[in-house]
Amino acid sequence: MSDRHILTAVAWPYANGPRHIGHVSGFGVPSDVFSRFQRMNGNRVLMVSGTDEHGTPITVAADAEGVTPRQIADRNNRIIVDDLQSLGLSYDLFTRTTTANHAAVSQEIFLGLLKNGYVFPKTTLGAISPSTGRTLPDRYIEGTCPICGYDGARGDQCDNCGNQLDPTDLINPVSKINGETPKFVESEHYFLDLPASTRALGDWLATRKNWRSNVLNFSVNLLEDLKPRSYTRDIDWGVAVPLDGWRDRPDKRIYVWFDAVVGYLSASIEWARRSGDPEAWRQWWQSPESDAYYFMGKDNIVFHSEIWPAQLLGYNGEGDKGGSPGSLGRLNLPTEVVSSEFLTMEGRKFSSSRNVVIYVRDFLARYDADALRYFIAVAGPENQDTDFTWEQFRRRNNEELVAGWGNLVNRSVSMAAKNVGGIPTPGELTDADRALLATTSGAFGQVGELLSRNRQKAAIGEAMRVVSEANKYLSDQAPWKLKEDPARRDTVLHTALQAIKDCNALLTPFLPHSAQQVHELLGGDGVWSVAPEIHEVTDLDDGSPYPIITGPYDQGQAVWGSTPLAAPGTPLAPPTPIFTKLDESIVADEIRRLEEGGE
Numbered sequence: 001m002s003d004r005h006i007l008t009a010v011a012w013p014y015a016n017g018p019r020h021i022g023h024v025s026g027f028g029v030p031s032d033v034f035s036r037f038q039r040m041n042g043n044r045v046l047m048v049s050g051t052d053e054h055g056t057p058i059t060v061a062a063d064a065e066g067v068t069p070r071q072i073a074d075r076n077n078r079i080i081v082d083d084l085q086s087l088g089l090s091y092d093l094f095t096r097t098t099t100a101n102h103a104a105v106s107q108e109i110f111l112g113l114l115k116n117g118y119v120f121p122k123t124t125l126g127a128i129s130p131s132t133g134r135t136l137p138d139r140y141i142e143g144t145c146p147i148c149g150y151d152g153a154r155g156d157q158c159d160n161c162g163n164q165l166d167p168t169d170l171i172n173p174v175s176k177i178n179g180e181t182p183k184f185v186e187s188e189h190y191f192l193d194l195p196a197s198t199r200a201l202g203d204w205l206a207t208r209k210n211w212r213s214n215v216l217n218f219s220v221n222l223l224e225d226l227k228p229r230s231y232t233r234d235i236d237w238g239v240a241v242p243l244d245g246w247r248d249r250p251d252k253r254i255y256v257w258f259d260a261v262v263g264y265l266s267a268s269i270e271w272a273r274r275s276g277d278p279e280a281w282r283q284w285w286q287s288p289e290s291d292a293y294y295f296m297g298k299d300n301i302v303f304h305s306e307i308w309p310a311q312l313l314g315y316n317g318e319g320d321k322g323g324s325p326g327s328l329g330r331l332n333l334p335t336e337v338v339s340s341e342f343l344t345m346e347g348r349k350f351s352s353s354r355n356v357v358i359y360v361r362d363f364l365a366r367y368d369a370d371a372l373r374y375f376i377a378v379a380g381p382e383n384q385d386t387d388f389t390w391e392q393f394r395r396r397n398n399e400e401l402v403a404g405w406g407n408l409v410n411r412s413v414s415m416a417a418k419n420v421g422g423i424p425t426p427g428e429l430t431d432a433d434r435a436l437l438a439t440t441s442g443a444f445g446q447v448g449e450l451l452s453r454n455r456q457k458a459a460i461g462e463a464m465r466v467v468s469e470a471n472k473y474l475s476d477q478a479p480w481k482l483k484e485d486p487a488r489r490d491t492v493l494h495t496a497l498q499a500i501k502d503c504n505a506l507l508t509p510f511l512p513h514s515a516q517q518v519h520e521l522l523g524g525d526g527v528w529s530v531a532p533e534i535h536e537v538t539d540l541d542d543g544s545p546y547p548i549i550t551g552p553y554d555q556g557q558a559v560w561g562s563t564p565l566a567a568p569g570t571p572l573a574p575p576t577p578i579f580t581k582l583d584e585s586i587v588a589d590e591i592r593r594l595e596e597g598g599e
């Protein structure tokens, strides 16, 4: 047991639509497994995120529907909140980037960078419409991507290759409004001076241990070619630039990515303000003993190992230009950037526009959250791109969850309920009994060590190996053949139930919903693993309503280690199965759905 402060900073899902299972396999489930394990291990976790609601794609969606960007953001924020809560993701605060608190914190970071000289003004070329003379926002300019050749690239980014662009980069730019060729005139913007932080970024990366090697190598390689990047954009939807002459301009906002990463900090501050101790966030952000783990898919590494650390270094005054921390004080850099690879779907890349997709809510309408969480943990894209197939999902669900773990619980609790009516009284233990209990109670060391390093696939593999040992013990000891020797039968059943209690604790970070059910099947009362809750709140500063995810996670009984069963005689009821066996027909049904493009 330890008592560290650990920040779990989870990538912010973009609110231009519902999230699919590829998204939650990258940032969602791994960050929750980590947080639940750390809490069980006695650490003080603060897990924060929210919906990322600014930027061009949301304004494009709003234009297409004839509604405001805020309406698009409100709708998708609520869908995403529902999905993530249903998956059991235990955020201390899941909020959004359209809060007044977030705008204020984003502006404070910008001003701190400006004060220290890491943000500077620069005149660049901005697009105007030649026929009207008005500014053309980046999203209204389309052309050919200079990097991948895609025809529909926009003035701020290419949706095909994902690169950030400037309108002047586009080949054959045209206005989406009337097809005319935009005219480029001088326009003032602010830039983040990444070269001024290159040395400090390199020094910091050199101290990073235990990162996945591909993430660290990728991050170090980025340093070879750092250029200043535009901190402001020509767009009317986002956080205002907090300077006289800029604040009230409708056409200039802070770039969406540069406000989204500030969200980890602003959400921590919002959590503290809602907790009744507005300074409480400082324990996670300013203590040298605290740690911060950032979880994301690999397409976002650059923003977490380069841009956000550069913002923090500049705000702290720790780059080549020196300086001193802004009014919030010095802020900690990430301890580790934990990045997953990509999940593909039946051999195809997930794509909402091409309907190669399964949304979280559709998945959870037909299957249990723990079945998805299990698949992501045991077969997800932790270290390499991984294909989701319905056949493999069904097979792992049936062979490992239902026939492995579920059957161990079911047959042990059934026998105890039927023969004893409660937790049996154990007699003297044999070597076989002691060996099993040594295996299950001893597994916390190794599985915990793997989980603390985010080797989650190896961790659940080891936990399931222990489940197999317990199943083998039960088959070998065959308590159903011990009718003539009830004392020995009761000892075997007690040993099996204690092993199940240990296995349940080992699996709790991965399978929090079924862990609660197993806790109750073993005669436990109260809450073992705490489920996240949706609370309807109002903005702390402007009063507008929105839903958050939060929960009383310190009230769960789950701890990382072997804990004794309920007392002998505690009543046990015949169990209902905790996992659902999936029929062969679901595979063809789901592939047909995929080929028809959704429902």
Ligand SMILES: [Zn+2]
Pocket: 145, 146, 147, 148, 149, 150, 153, 158, 159, 160, 161, 162, 163
């Ligand atoms: Zn491109």
